[in-house]
Amino acid sequence: MDTRLDNKKKIALSAACLILFMVFVYFGDIMIRPGSSMKMLITVIEKGSIFALVAASMNLLNGFTGLFSLGQAGFMLIGAYTYAIFTIPADSHDKVYQYFNGGIIKWSIVEILESKLGLAGHYLGMLIPMLMAGLLVALIGFLIGIPVLRLKSDYLAIATLGFAEIIRAFFQWNTLGPLTNGSNVLRKYTTYKNAIFPVMIAGISIAIILLLINSTYGRAFRAIRDDEIAAEAMGINLFKHKEMSFVISSFFAGISGALLAMFQTTISATPFTTVMTYEILLIVVIGGIGSITGSVIGAFLFTAASEWWLRGLDAGKWMGISSSLMRPGFRKVVFAILIMLIVLFYSRGIMGDKEFSWDGFFAWCKSRPAAVKAWPEKRKASRAAKKEARAVKSAAKARAKQAKEEKEARKSSGEGLFTPLVLADHVVVFEKEGRNG
Amino acid sequence: MDTSGSRQASRTYYLRKNIIMGLLHTWLPYILAGIAVGGQYALIAIGYTMVYGILRLINFAHGDVFMWSGLIMVYLVTVLPLWLSVILVIAFAIVLGTTIERVAYRPLRTAPRMSIMISAIGVSYLLQNFALYITGGLTKTYPSISWLQKTVKIGSATTKMVTLITPVLTIVLVFILVMLIKHTKIGMAMRAVSRDFETSSLMGIDINRVITVTFIIGCALASIGSILYFSNYTGINPMSGAMPGLKAFVAAVFGGIGSVPGAVVGAFVIGICENLIKGAGWTTFSDAFTFVLLIIILMVKPTGLFGEKNLDKV
Numbered sequence: 001m002d003t004r005l006d007n008k009k010k011i012a013l014s015a016a017c018l019i020l021f022m023v024f025v026y027f028g029d030i031m032i033r034p035g036s037s038m039k040m041l042i043t044v045i046e047k048g049s050i051f052a053l054v055a056a057s058m059n060l061l062n063g064f065t066g067l068f069s070l071g072q073a074g075f076m077l078i079g080a081y082t083y084a085i086f087t088i089p090a091d092s093h094d095k096v097y098q099y100f101n102g103g104i105i106k107w108s109i110v111e112i113l114e115s116k117l118g119l120a121g122h123y124l125g126m127l128i129p130m131l132m133a134g135l136l137v138a139l140i141g142f143l144i145g146i147p148v149l150r151l152k153s154d155y156l157a158i159a160t161l162g163f164a165e166i167i168r169a170f171f172q173w174n175t176l177g178p179l180t181n182g183s184n185v186l187r188k189y190t191t192y193k194n195a196i197f198p199v200m201i202a203g204i205s206i207a208i209i210l211l212l213i214n215s216t217y218g219r220a221f222r223a224i225r226d227d228e229i230a231a232e233a234m235g236i237n238l239f240k241h242k243e244m245s246f247v248i249s250s251f252f253a254g255i256s257g258a259l260l261a262m263f264q265t266t267i268s269a270t271p272f273t274t275v276m277t278y279e280i281l282l283i284v285v286i287g288g289i290g291s292i293t294g295s296v297i298g299a300f301l302f303t304a305a306s307e308w309w310l311r312g313l314d315a316g317k318w319m320g321i322s323s324s325l326m327r328p329g330f331r332k333v334v335f336a337i338l339i340m341l342i343v344l345f346y347s348r349g350i351m352g353d354k355e356f357s358w359d360g361f362f363a364w365c366k367s368r369p370a371a372v373k374a375w376p377e378k379r380k381a382s383r384a385a386k387k388e389a390r391a392v393k394s395a396a397k398a399r400a401k402q403a404k405e406e407k408e409a410r411k412s413s414g415e416g417l418f419t420p421l422v423l424a425d426h427v428v429v430f431e432k433e434g435r436n437g
Numbered sequence: 438m439d440t441s442g443s444r445q446a447s448r449t450y451y452l453r454k455n456i457i458m459g460l461l462h463t464w465l466p467y468i469l470a471g472i473a474v475g476g477q478y479a480l481i482a483i484g485y486t487m488v489y490g491i492l493r494l495i496n497f498a499h500g501d502v503f504m505w506s507g508l509i510m511v512y513l514v515t516v517l518p519l520w521l522s523v524i525l526v527i528a529f530a531i532v533l534g535t536t537i538e539r540v541a542y543r544p545l546r547t548a549p550r551m552s553i554m555i556s557a558i559g560v561s562y563l564l565q566n567f568a569l570y571i572t573g574g575l576t577k578t579y580p581s582i583s584w585l586q587k588t589v590k591i592g593s594a595t596t597k598m599v600t601l602i603t604p605v606l607t608i609v610l611v612f613i614l615v616m617l618i619k620h621t622k623i624g625m626a627m628r629a630v631s632r633d634f635e636t637s638s639l640m641g642i643d644i645n646r647v648i649t650v651t652f653i654i655g656c657a658l659a660s661i662g663s664i665l666y667f668s669n670y671t672g673i674n675p676m677s678g679a680m681p682g683l684k685a686f687v688a689a690v691f692g693g694i695g696s697v698p699g700a701v702v703g704a705f706v707i708g709i710c711e712n713l714i715k716g717a718g719w720t721t722f723s724d725a726f727t728f729v730l731l732i733i734i735l736m737v738k739p740t741g742l743f744g745e746k747n748l749d750k751v
Contacts, residue, residue, distance in 0.1 A: 155735055162687070329566070335566070
């Protein structure tokens, strides 16, 4: 019996799941009181969805276009600042820009639109700076891309990393203080009220990325990733497509930067270091390079583990175990070791390069009982294989040792010093094969 | 007529001399500091350039090995005499570097290049986090080595002994290293492996041994560099390896990756320029300059100053 669903049912099922999730997030954020562990879940969903977006944008570059770029933190920084600068309320400017005479921009887009359009204006006033953030980052990505995208793999990585650092230095520059507040924090800007906001923005953005990947452009990106020369021979304009992928990725990194600014409520350039880029890259790796679903799952797991599940490791008590080893910072060590294990032994990540599909999901669920039943057998087989491999290795070692001993013995007895070398074992006769032979 | 002309000439001569002396007077301290920092970057850059030459891998963890040897020095000096701790620090860096290679890079030798680079980033992340745990995120005071901290006077500038020692020591070490690469069997093996990985393994070169030796040399030099570098800066925290590491890598690229003398020249250029920029009052951009230089060199001459041309084969 074929249990595959038709497309209509699949869409309905996906929509139902998404709506349920949205409702849960919306009411969860309103009703759950702060301090409970369920509230932690909402926070994880908020932050996780922001990182899911930036991870997806990085995956578009690294996983789908094969461009190893490490500039994501810098792009997020520009996005965060652009959003914050344009939404600080007019009467807070003097407090925020206290060292720069209230800054040069004395108005906030949110306030202007709110006074004209009411509540709709409030949300529009949040969306427009966010879009501006994305577009500005896209423009900067475009400009950076022109020189940088001509470079090959590692050089590209280092050059983008370098640009991210330049951006960070630029935003901390005192001369730009009236705009960026120098090395002081920006605060008091408009933020969202409910966790549904970042979830929805991130969801829509990721959906757009998915649509892009499944379009002709997406196929061109993948062709470039798999073989640049072959792709060029097929008529794909390498530079144009690389630039396109880079600009789109920068745009969404900018949007996620704006969301991060809202999530954190204060923003400064200091935390947007290479470490942040590394973390985003590790999310992509955990989820699977070349899988957007994987990036989303990876982002939620990463945030949940670092913000929630492993918190106890810092506090000294975790899952009933308490130890003097557990003091602040221990969580990150355990976490880094876990990531190293994934990178070394499970390098395909959670999803590999596959995307989520309902067919795949049901098939997976169905195969579970059989898989669980087959597990002991499988384990036994793998153990036996390992044992055999070990036996072969030790036998080879023993043989090598024996040969060495024989050689030594021959040498010490003087025998074999003048005997001709026997090559017969090593001579392989190559017979001519082919039509002419 | 004639005498006034010569008087004019001598006046301009003295004026020029004064201007030059004045400039030297203002800039000499920065140039000296730049040479010192350049030498320290050079010692780190050699590790990058040699590893890249052989494995085609940016060893992102190298900067953290550098930072860790600084940290270990802080802890060792409290219990052991100075000379012993210096030796132990170098030994520690070697052990750490080779362990990283054995555990994180060797199993991925046949994997795609991207995954080995990700592994390097993972190791860097682990080392930084572990240092954060050990130090509790605090900046540790680097032990002052009185002999290196002695003040000396050069012309109009007063500076520390370490500023003078660094370039000399760097050049001596690099000279020894170049001799090693040129005239010993292992050096020849290194050159062969960096030219063609597979062919040299077919020729009976023990690749793993060559790689281990490369890491030993790189890490030993980085730990010597860390002693000199942190003597100048006194403070050390888990993040203090990242920036020098990146700069040293840029130096390696600037000089042509895979070339030891190139890395040294690149490091001195970066060190001096960085300090001149600081002297001009643009301290915020002294780090950014390095990356501007990187991007310019990659645009103009991607193989670096002394690099060999590499053609892509289909």
